[in-house]
Amino acid sequence: MGGDFGSYSAQLRKGVIQMLVLQVLSTEPLYGYAIVKRLEELGEFVAGEGTVYPVLRRLEVDGLLVSEWQQPADGNARKYYSVTVAGAAFLARSLEEWKRIDSAVRSLEGE
């Protein structure tokens, strides 16, 4: 490592991407490509396709998301994802855990 902050930043994001994807989808169902674009707009928080698509698959396998193919009049077929009841519960627990960790981090600041 040394000056390579990028690889550390990746570690800091572990698990967060899943939470963000669930959060984005809890507002409205979206398809993978749109989620990637959405996350890109979300501050400097970037998560490419190579990150998002595997996450979507895992979340679906775990029963936290369900997917549905839709064919628009023109353009490529889109796979829309929606949050399940289990997914919503999981998101709530994740946010609690996140805040707990955050309070631990901030409690040490400027000590």
Place this chain on the structure above:
Amino acid sequence: MGGDFGSYSAQLRKGVIQMLVLQVLSTEPLYGYAIVKRLEELGEFVAGEGTVYPVLRRLEVDGLLVSEWQQPADGNARKYYSVTVAGAAFLARSLEEWKRIDSAVRSLEGE
């Protein structure tokens, strides 16, 4: 996974432990065992010896910490760790990154 929140929680902590260790040490030099105890008191944020010692080693290899053996009058030898200049800079960048991610997480909440 499924109901196994523990393994997810572990992912959410990736990278955070390093940041917390650096934060704790930026106040005063401490030895490994004391750091473990300190983190245990820090809310419900638990990181056992099996987690902390490898982290200390990695941080030292990366030049973010330096260690020094000290032999107390009674008891076991203790390895004290201090934050280097590079470590302090690294900690600062980590905190920035942490806050950036946190703002992304919170900005989506209750949308």
Place this chain on the structure above:
DNA sequence: CTAGGTACCTCGTATTGTATAGTACCCTAC
């Protein structure tokens, strides 16, 4: 017909958290 945007998927690699087990020292109590 070529370029570029849309939309999806997969593979390989590197990094890290954690349990488990092992070593060794000291002190107290019985």
Place this chain on the structure above:
DNA sequence: GTAGGGTACTATACAATACGAGGTACCTAG
């Protein structure tokens, strides 16, 4: 004097994830 518990560090093996890079296919604009 010895059994137990607390202190203190180390090594090994495993599972999970982020990300880049590469691949397929469709549509529109010039």
